[in-house]
Amino acid sequence: MKMIIESEVKRAEALVERYMGLPPETIDLFSFNVDALRKAPADFGRAISALRQVADISSPSQADAAYAVNVVDLIAELAQRPQLPAPIQKLWAVEEGIRTAGGLWTLKHLVTIALAFAGVLVGSTKVMTLGYEMFAYVALALIVASGALHLTHSSNAGTRVPVYTIGALVAFCVLNTLFAPNVGFLVLLAGAIAFMAGSFLSLFDSKNGPTGGELYPEEYQPVEGLRAEEFNYYKVTTGNDMSEPIDRLS
Incomplete structure (x- = not known):
């Protein structure tokens, strides 16, 4: 032995x-x-x-x-x-916990799509009530955060996560200024659907190895x-x- x-x-x-x-x-x-x-x-x-x-x-x-x-x-x-910067490594751990929690991973994608779709409905005009405007800000933050978590498990995540986060916020602001909030949410909706489709396709290719869990005690x-x-x-x-x-x- x-x-x-x-x-x-x-x-x-x-x-x-x-x-x-x-x-x-x-x-x-x-x-x-x-x-x-x-x-x-x-x-x-x-x-x-x-x-x-x-x-x-x-x-x-x-x-x-x-x-x-x-x-x-x-x-x-x-x-x-992957070797990632400390903040992105923490996001990676959060996403890993969601993925290993079974249905929570699917629920995260469905909630993200639902928020984006609701944003398209409430943002059909530039003039929104205060309640709709607050909802739009919260939905935008949650949708972008969900996409950033998803990208932590992609290749070159150290670059993709900050680029996506900043790019999505800037693109939404530009579209909101030029058109209406629903256009920005429509783009985010397309991205959320693409992320969910990519996640399900990855299930057919992934081979799960051993996870940390309770494999070893503290002592x-x-x-x-x-x-x-x-x-x-x-x-x-x-x-x-x-x-x-x-x-x-x-």
């Missing part, structure tokens, strides 16, 4: 090296400073700490080895995530009582009477 865990440590070191763009055999997992992974998900550091705890066990069990394999599988999944504590103690002639243990080897020596 110890050899299996050691091989998993080596695999984790290779994953971290690849993630950071370092040459092979340059990282020692036990002396590696996790703070160097500033743009990595928070679970990355927790997974490395959990693996260290398992690797420190002198006589690991089969359960410990399986645990190490699962933790390194998680590190492999985390290493595939890993193996169950020592479940391990079978090795038989040792030179140690008095249960079922190990020293009289027999001593009699043979005499």
Whole structure:
């Protein structure tokens, strides 16, 4: 079991090296400073700490080895995530939580489309009541925020998220000035429908790897009582009477 865990440590070191763009055999997992992974998900550091705890066990069990394999599988999944600036990384985590919550992901798209459609209805004229105007501002903020969350899981998200957010707000203001609010909401409605269609198409191509969740606790504590103690002639243990080897020596 110890050899299996050691091989998993080596695999984790290779994953971290690849993630950071370092040459092979340059990282020692036990002396590696996790703070160097500033743009990595928070679970990355927790997974490395959990693996260290398992690797420190002198006589690991089969359960410990399986645990190490699962933790390194998680590190492999985390290493595939994009390195993003801290604010966008937090948005990525929010969107990931929505996507892993089942129907909440679909509900988010439907609410966004409904808000955009309502904006088209209430914004049919430049002269709106105060209530309709407040609704338009709230709907605009929620629609743009939903699109920004969606783009955190796209390629080059570090650029696309701010460009989309600023571009959508500027485009809406321009269309609102030149035409009417409903024209801006019509463009946002088309974008919301496109995002929802892209999300459903991505379900056919995605392969979900292991997720963080409750894979590892804050402090890993193996169950020592479940391990079978090795038989040792030179140690008095249960079922190990020293009289027999001593009699043979005499």
